[in-house]
Amino acid sequence: MALLEVRGLSVIYGSGDSAVRAVVDASFDVEAGETLAVVGESGSGKSTLALAVLGLVPSPGRVEAEKLSFSGRDLARMPARELRALRGAEIAAVFQDPAASLCPWLPVGEQVGEVLEVHRGASPRAARRAAAAALAEVGIADPESRLDAFPHELSGGMRQRATIAMALLLGPRLLVADEPTSALDATVQASILELLKELRRKHGTALLLVTHSLGVVAAAADRALVMRGGRIVEAAPVRELFRAPRHEYTRELLSSAPGSGRP
């Protein structure tokens, strides 16, 4: 049984004739410990797919799925209370803009430690210690002194490291990362991808990586879904995808990427 099983998932905005389907009939699995990339141009529905998995589709939108299950438990029909217990502990998320995903009024240490207080009822002091350890693990130098820093006092790369530390604090089994490197500059991108790979090796966390960048796919993913117009047009192991793209659109996508022209 796969860790995450998705069958026939659609995200629909509006109703009747004016209904728009942002994601159409998507089916895929994420196996425990693997990295599955979702790649596509903007507007292809890849981020919406990630939001649907997280249950964060904004309110006029509806999610319809034949099956949306996480290690055998039905996410779509789970009571809010159980879902809350699952989120953060077993499913975590990292978003595109680290500056916006940190609450500007809370010191970094408190935000990172918050999951521990929420899920384990840890004392603020214990949460603080755990936050320091987590910051150290994601490669933030001198974590003790960063605990009291506000998000705006950190660099972009450091902020993204902090959100990753926050997401991985409880050792989730699935991490959904929506364009985690797109807002960062190239050198920081590489180091964040390295970090994600390393943490995945260490904790065996499966990664659902949403990106528009084929470079990121090649660098970090085991398998990839190619999306276009809300549909999954191709699903293949990354190596195969780059060597022998089956779908016309994948070929176009590959040839349009800078520096990835076929030799």
Next chain:
Amino acid sequence: MTSAAGRAGVWRRLLGDRVSRACLAFLGVVALASLAAPLLPLPSPSALRLQDEPLPPVPPWRELFRRGHRADTRELAWPDARLAGLRERLFGDLETAPWLGTDSKGRDLLARVVWGSRTSILAALAAGLASLAIGVLYGAVAGLAGARTDNLMMRAVDGLQSLPFVFLVIFLIGIVNAHRAELASRFGVGREAVFFLVIGAVSWLTMARVVRGQVRLLRRAPFVEAAHVSGASPARILFVHVLPNVLPVVVASLTLTIPSVMLTEAFLSFLGLGVEPPHVSWGILAADGVEAINPVRIAWWLVAAPAAGLGSVLLALNLLGDGLRDALDPRTSRG
């Protein structure tokens, strides 16, 4: 979970600002003086000397104290009566000279301004507490809930806000006046209580709107979604992630609400709809002052004193609000 360190930072930043410090000190003195009014060696604010003309101010360096204090003619409630008793023993029949002059009925203006500040402060408290307790929560819940709940809640606010406030007060005060004895005996509700209740009931509406708008913006902010996916409960998201982020707006809105409520109190009392004699308020004082002014004899101090009281307190509140907003924002420089 706003950290103790964070709060200490706010205090430090607030006290580090010279203007905010001065405003805080001034407002503190005003609040203390108004609270301890019966204890201060002031002349009675209600004892009449009808034979006198309005006396111009006697500056304290010309005459500091006088003898011949006459005890208050009003009935005082419990803590005030105790304080007045204490004053009797502390100062005897000593009282301040008319530093701000007296009015046309021979009552000391300084005493009346100090006693009158109680009404203004009470109105400000009623409005401030209602704004904070009802307005902020109501707006935040509406904004977070969204969709139909939000619509319903905000239309209720629209409905309440569309009531003409002054007519509402006139109407209610009219009813209260008609059934005064009954209300007082059965519910222990005086006219004053109704007055403050109405002020409180109306003043939270603006706050609810402002907060709701901000929360609507914050609801889809990535850090709120991040809190969502990390399994935080709606209450936690509201109190830890959303409310602290609307705080600057709340403070800014309060610094607008409180002065406007103090002005409303003064205005309604001026019209004779607010508190009534023997109680004093800055509005009543100003009204009396305006009446006493005539071309033959311009008793300017009768208007100047309450106006200066109201003006300086409003100014201090506004400046303090400004400083507080800066201090609350961790993005302004630390230190």
